[in-house]
């Protein structure tokens with residue numbers, strides 16, 4: 001929704017401040033949506049080409065979002081950052097986010113490598129929560145990449161956070177997020193312990209599934225067609 005819609009559709013005349021804020025968020029939303037589309041298209045192309053070459057899709061599916069105004073404000077306040085619109089994109093690297101859900105652990109690193117090596121991509125942050133899981137058991141590979149977006153009269157490099165994880169890791173993260181939301185932050189210890197155990201079981205299963213899949217791929221390679 002923008003300020004024009006407010007006055008045209010609802011007969012509300014916004015103050016100059018409100019109008020500015022709405023217009024600014026509309027701009028943020030448009031720019032980050034464009035950057036997400038660029039990166040998502042790259043990932044879709046990689047997935048299609050990988051399927052053609054190796055008869056396997058590394059990506060199961062993707063989800064994406066532009067951070068809501070409420071979440072932007074919450075994070076700026078929580079981290080003690082400047083509440084200045086001009087600094088937002090330098091301080092918050094996850095305004096545009098893509099979650100890439102893969103089948104197997106090797107797929108995560110394949111997708112990350114293929115994206116990172118592209119000439120127009122700049123990696124500005126990489127955290128491997130698979131090799132080094134968070135103490136609560138959270139696992140995922142996090143990248144922040146900058147991609148150039150060509151607008152009518154300018155080119156802007158815009159950061160996008162890419163979280164890459166297996167279906168099993170995603171299953172765990174969704175439940176943990178839901179629990180944390182319900183518990184308003186602090187998850188009771190007995191549940192946290194159980195979650196941690198689930199995360200370890202999931203990591204073991206992911207590795208077992210990977211082994212079976214790799215075995216199948218090797219079999220395919222050596223079976224005459």
Ligand code: GTP
Pocket residue numbers: 075094127134136138142163172173174176177
């Ligand atoms: P945020 O302020 O949460 O964005 O963290 P950050 O900018 O310091 O980066 P971090 O890499 O820790 O987390 C970025 C994002 O990863 C979060 O917004 C979540 O989507 C996801 N994430 C990180 N840690 C956890 C976790 O413990 N549980 C779940 N469910 N998701 C997590």
Ligand code: MG
Pocket residue numbers: 094
């Ligand atoms: Mg975040």
